[in-house]
Amino acid sequence: MSSSLAFIMNMGGFGIILLLFSLAYFILWIYCLIDVIRSDFKDSNMKLIWVIILLLAHGLGPIVYLVIGKNSKAQL
Template sequence: MILGMVGPWQILLILILGVFGLILPLIALIDILRNDFKGNNDKIIWVLVVLFFNIIGSILYFAMGRKQRV
């Protein structure tokens, strides 16, 4: 059995990473959609980055994209 080899710490780690992987992009998308950006296509580009590169795209948005807001 594969589940017999998974301990409680591994399950906790999987749950934390799963929640982190769902909530961070959701927060980033809400922030992108609620704000205006300097360029015409910046909002579309950031939405696509966050959708295609979930966690990494969200981190990139919070590191670089928030500076481009109006």
């Protein structure tokens, strides 16, 4: 068994919760990145800015995008 898997197994319930939270946050990050790439924005530079924010600010980037970034999209 790998050492990281053994570490998580030895942590008990907390390790499983931490693993599930990490997986959910990674899925949220991927969703935001795909949404930015597929969307059109009012300002053409905003797509690049949001991609950079998502890549460099892993902790807050997806949350900031969901709160602020959705308003900067172009209306169809």
